[in-house]
Amino acid sequence: MELPKIRKRLSAYRPALRPTMGKRLAGVSVVLRDDVTEPEILLIERATRAGDPWSGHMAFPGGRADPGDASLEHTAKRETHEEVGVPLDGAHMLGRLDDLTGRAAAANRMVVSAYVFHASSPDELSLEESEVADAIWVPLTHLTHPENLVHYPMQYGEHEIVFPGIGMGPGDPRVVWGLTYRFLEIFFEIIGHPLPEHGLPDPEDQTPGS
Numbered sequence: 001m002e003l004p005k006i007r008k009r010l011s012a013y014r015p016a017l018r019p020t021m022g023k024r025l026a027g028v029s030v031v032l033r034d035d036v037t038e039p040e041i042l043l044i045e046r047a048t049r050a051g052d053p054w055s056g057h058m059a060f061p062g063g064r065a066d067p068g069d070a071s072l073e074h075t076a077k078r079e080t081h082e083e084v085g086v087p088l089d090g091a092h093m094l095g096r097l098d099d100l101t102g103r104a105a106a107a108n109r110m111v112v113s114a115y116v117f118h119a120s121s122p123d124e125l126s127l128e129e130s131e132v133a134d135a136i137w138v139p140l141t142h143l144t145h146p147e148n149l150v151h152y153p154m155q156y157g158e159h160e161i162v163f164p165g166i167g168m169g170p171g172d173p174r175v176v177w178g179l180t181y182r183f184l185e186i187f188f189e190i191i192g193h194p195l196p197e198h199g200l201p202d203p204e205d206q207t208p209g210s
Helices: 003-012 072-084 140-144 178-190
Strands: 024-033 040-046 062-064 092-096 110-118 132-139 149-156 159-167 175-177
Touching (some): 072 110, 072 132, 110 178, 175 178
Antiparallel strands (some): 024 062, 040 132, 159 175
């Protein structure tokens, strides 16, 4: 997975955008950087906060749009700088992924847009501790390796739904799942390296009465 090929595929991709009328909007940044052997992607561990539906989750930096944001791309850049201290104004925007909405009822009222950036020389990470507990650079091949695929159960009332996820490695309990996993599915499909088959039914099909 080389950055020139990633750039070429993303530049040719036309994302599927969602209607935004009456929805809350958010923008996230999929930030890539060069490493010695391969590109890496930036993931954050969100701080644990009461009332936050994404509390403690692994995610991309980003957040809700403010009235003063010129665009959702601007939202993604602003939130990334605020959360992890990485300025993206000078970074090359490689492309945009399909818009997504969350599966939970509250999250369904929000449209999330994801923008892919290449930060050739990102600054040292500086975390906004009230929002971000940790941030890590993860090799792309780690995310696509079948051994790192996990099944992630979540309890919704009395019913358990099992989601596909990606583990961060032996001894690390953190898992990428949900909206971030779905964005990664889109990203890797675009660049020609699909994530491993997880063999799970769609979460909506696991809900009683669906």
